[in-house]
Amino acid sequence: MRAAPVSATDTVTTSGLDVDALDVLESEAIHIIREVVAEFERPVLLFSGGKDSVVVLHLAAKAFWPARVPFPVLHVDTGHNFPEVIAFRDETVARLGLRLEVASVQDYLDDGRLHERADGTRNPLQTLPLLDAIAAGRHDAVFGGARRDEDKARAKERIISLRDEFGQWDPRNQRPELWDLYNGRHTVGQHVRAFPISNWTELDVWRYLEREAIALPPLYFAHEREVYRRDGMWRAVSEVSPVRPGETLETRTVRYRTVGDMSCTGAVESDAADVAAVVAEVATSTLTERGATRADDRISEAAMEDRKKDGYF
Structure with a gap:
């Protein structure tokens, strides 16, 4: 086995x-x-x-x-x-x-x-x-x-x-x-x-990204962005994910754990600006990246x- x-x-x-x-x-x-x-x-x-x-x-x-x-x-x-x-x-x-x-x-x-x-x-x-x-x-x-x-x-x-x-x-x-x-x-x-x-x-x-010094899109690291709170996640404001009535637009320091569509992917508040800081952050996380930041996976349990x-x- x-x-x-x-x-x-x-x-x-x-x-x-x-x-x-x-x-x-x-x-x-x-x-x-x-x-x-x-x-x-x-x-x-x-x-x-x-x-x-x-x-x-x-x-x-x-x-x-x-x-x-x-x-x-x-x-x-x-x-x-x-x-x-x-x-x-x-x-x-x-x-x-x-x-x-x-x-x-x-x-x-x-x-x-x-x-x-x-x-x-x-x-x-x-x-x-x-x-x-x-x-x-x-x-x-x-x-x-x-x-x-x-x-x-x-x-x-x-x-x-x-x-x-x-x-x-x-x-x-x-x-x-x-x-x-x-x-x-x-x-x-x-x-x-x-x-x-x-x-x-x-x-x-x-840890592999850190060891191999592999480049990534900048969204994976901490940056300031206009976001709003929806379904327990910070969503980026854009043409495909506009702010709804009752939602407040804020500027937060965030990063993305996964970079799916803007319409269903949330950011997390983070100061992790480089790979080493992300490694330390992920090591203490209790949620997978999809469970924490992907609204499309919350449609149903299956x-x-x-x-x-x-x-x-």
Whole structure:
């Protein structure tokens, strides 16, 4: 059976040698990436510019260095993204010489294939553009930065997770992954989702970002911003998330733990202006980043699992 995931604060002893747990997690992730590239014909990496996808891309770059990353990156653009994150995405793609594929939710709204939700959030609308982009690119494996500690539904995922001909996920039909052997068997029309950092925690990610000196969008660090209080979160004022009657606009020093859509992502009050300060802050947190700052995950207890069953990441 698979050993229990290690934390980046642990030290692993192997054959009498002390190995930093981050090295173990990095080695596992690079092994997964190389295995998927060796086994599948047209992999792609979901890249939003968020910290988890940044880490997976960094791991992919290390896995194939000095050659380039041998697959494109895909972003499902809802049109509600933070401008700073889109700028970071484009800068990163250009720097690494990657091919960027973009699936636009706005295009689907414009031609009537999708319709705006009453609550204004577009995150749940990503599923159809994502599945269409996978089919159009004939991608048989899709890398993602999901981690088991983020959400109950994501905790059910295997590292290599099968999606059927409709892109759907069945949590009752999960394959065993014994001795780090990954079963990528699939038929025509099916594909897999691959999660190289599935066993990482939020703290592991931040300690790795610190060790590797990896750049991130500035939203992850403390800055002053006009915000208002809604659903227990500080929401940024913007065209897609305006202040409602009764809500008060304030200037606060905040940062973002996750950088999803402006319409559903909240900030947290924080003075953590660099990676070391964020590491210290995350180490004392008792809430995952999605639980603390993502309104779309609060729609119902099973909100994430319901979307994953439909094909969402």
